[in-house]
Amino acid sequence: VFLPGRKNSTGVDFSDRDVVATLQKTLADSMPFAWSAAPILANKQTNNTESHATVSPQQPELVIGQVTEATSDDIEWALSQAKLAFESWGRTAVKERSACLERFAVLLEDNLPTFLSMACLEAGKTAGDAVAEVREAVDFCRYYAAQADKIMSHPVRLHGYTGELNELSLHPRGVVLCISPWNFPLAIFAGQVLAALVTGNCVIAKPATQTPLIAHFAVTLMLKAGIPAGVMQLLPGRGSTVGAALIADKRINAVIFTGSTETAALINQTLATRGGEIVPFIAETGGQNAMIVDSSALLEQVVVDVVTSAFGSAGQRCSALRVLYVQEEVYPRVIDLLKGAMAQMKVGDPRWLATDVGPVIDPAALNN
Numbered sequence: 001v002f003l004p005g006r007k008n009s010t011g012v013d014f015s016d017r018d019v020v021a022t023l024q025k026t027l028a029d030s031m032p033f034a035w036s037a038a039p040i041l042a043n044k045q046t047n048n049t050e051s052h053a054t055v056s057p058q059q060p061e062l063v064i065g066q067v068t069e070a071t072s073d074d075i076e077w078a079l080s081q082a083k084l085a086f087e088s089w090g091r092t093a094v095k096e097r098s099a100c101l102e103r104f105a106v107l108l109e110d111n112l113p114t115f116l117s118m119a120c121l122e123a124g125k126t127a128g129d130a131v132a133e134v135r136e137a138v139d140f141c142r143y144y145a146a147q148a149d150k151i152m153s154h155p156v157r158l159h160g161y162t163g164e165l166n167e168l169s170l171h172p173r174g175v176v177l178c179i180s181p182w183n184f185p186l187a188i189f190a191g192q193v194l195a196a197l198v199t200g201n202c203v204i205a206k207p208a209t210q211t212p213l214i215a216h217f218a219v220t221l222m223l224k225a226g227i228p229a230g231v232m233q234l235l236p237g238r239g240s241t242v243g244a245a246l247i248a249d250k251r252i253n254a255v256i257f258t259g260s261t262e263t264a265a266l267i268n269q270t271l272a273t274r275g276g277e278i279v280p281f282i283a284e285t286g287g288q289n290a291m292i293v294d295s296s297a298l299l300e301q302v303v304v305d306v307v308t309s310a311f312g313s314a315g316q317r318c319s320a321l322r323v324l325y326v327q328e329e330v331y332p333r334v335i336d337l338l339k340g341a342m343a344q345m346k347v348g349d350p351r352w353l354a355t356d357v358g359p360v361i362d363p364a365a366l367n368n
Contacts, residue, residue, distance in 0.1 A: 006146050009138035010109050012116075012131045014353060023127070026113035027351065033121060035065035037207075037216035039074045040223070042081035042230035046074050054213065057124040058349050058359040064121045065213050069237035072245065078233045079251045082175040082202040085230030090172040090200040094152045097198050098145035103225035104194075105141035108134060111221065115186060118214050123185050124358040126350040129313050136187040137218075140194055148198040172200030173280070174253030177246050179239070179267075181258045182361055183316045185211035186218060188284075192256040193222070193232070201254070202231045206243050210361055212236040239263065247271065254280040261285040287318035292325045299330060303337045311345065311357050316365070 002008060013019055037054075039046040051068040055061070070078075089097075108115065112134055119130035152170050176196040180189040189207060196203045207215030219234045235242050246252055247270045257267055264283040271279045289309070293302050309321035326334050350358035360366050 006142050009105075009135035009142075010112070011135060012112070012127075014127065020353065023113050023116060027117045027120070030114075030117050030121075033062070033064035035118065035122075035213045035217070036067070037065065037212035037236050038068035039070045039078070039236065040216065040219050040232075040234040041074060041077055042085065042228075042233060044077055044081075047071060048074070054122070056121045057210075057361050058351075060363075062121075067212050067236060070235035070242050074235060075242065075245050075249075078204050078235055079175065079246075079249060081230040082204055082233060083251055085228060086172070086174055086202045089202060089228060089231045092200065094148050094198075094200075097200065098148050100222075100226040101141045101145040101194055101198055104222055104227075105138045107221040107225055108138050108141070108190075108218075111217075114217070115214070118217065119186065120350050120358075122213050123182060123211050124350055124361060125313065126355055126358050127353055129350075129358075133184060133187045136184075137190040140187070140191045144194050144198045152199065170199070174201060175251055176201040176203050176254045176256060177252045178203055178205045179243055179255070179257045179259065180205065180207055180215070182208035182210035183313060184258075185214040188258050189215050190218060192258070196254075196256065197222075197227060197232065203233070204246060204252075205232075205234050206239070206246065207234070207236055209236075209238055244270070248274065250274055250276060252279070254282070256282045258284045284318070287320075288322050289319060290323040290325060291321055293330070293334065294327045295330045297330075299334055299337055302334065303341050306338060307341050307345070314357050314360055316361060 012023070036051075038051075039048075046068060048068050048071045051066040053063045054065050054067050056064050112131075115134050116127065116130045119125040119133060120127070123130075125133065178189070178192040178196060180192055185208060189205065193203050193205055205215065205219065215236070216234060219232060222232050223229060235246070237243075247255060247267055255267060255271065257264055264285045267283070268281060271281055291302075291306065291309070293299075306321060306324060309319070312320065324334075345356040346354055347357045348355040
């Protein structure tokens, strides 16, 4: 339990044979894989009758589902419905909105085996990485729910003003566009969306083109948790079409984005040329992470941390270690230990618990 009283997310004991057997059965029962993703709209289904297959990164010939992308009509409908839903949702009590997040956290944990299967097959996640991602999403639910109850229920008092008391009130902005990445298709997707929802905004989410299946399943659970249909909508598709059209539309009141620095710059330019009010743009983009090791460090622990950071999620995360600086006096020993640790790592299909490093996400990533 986190202080003050916030419940921790549930983990998985991979040393328990019964637990492992249950997870393997869930994966086996999902075959042949027939997951699907499509626009999730308020009071309407997409008019797009075409879909395309999506495959697993570790086995490109394995079709795991079908994806239907959003059309221009879907985009227009989602924007209009979000605007209609905003007034009611923005006036909904903070505790009611927080309760939706708490229920979603329970649904995430109830569906943990399914999410692990999807993370493995669609995103190439190892079991350990997949569990950590679901737990992060659950923690986002409970953390944001607690923070909203704490902060939004009371005005923020600005002390030190030599006159009447200043009070800063917090209120929702309107329709928020959330654009999430493929490397954390549940955790970052949920983190963006939940923060916007609990503060009274309506959300249109555009998931990464590589991982729409996980996003679609997550949104169905959000609706089941009590988020109204017009408040939470999903528009899968390409950034150059769906994303660009949404960003340019003046009915979008804020943008939350995680992805490349180049794409963030393009979004920033588009928002700047829209005119009217300044549109808040929250962006988390490319990282370069370094570790500095001096002679006082416990080298065995250094190597464990280096390997964990550099090769978790196959290195496909902004927090991955890129550069290791080592004091000259301990450099030879660090290199010997690091070589030994890397030699023990198994690169392979993430469906096997023995696998330490899974695949990169797609052929473009492989070529890079």
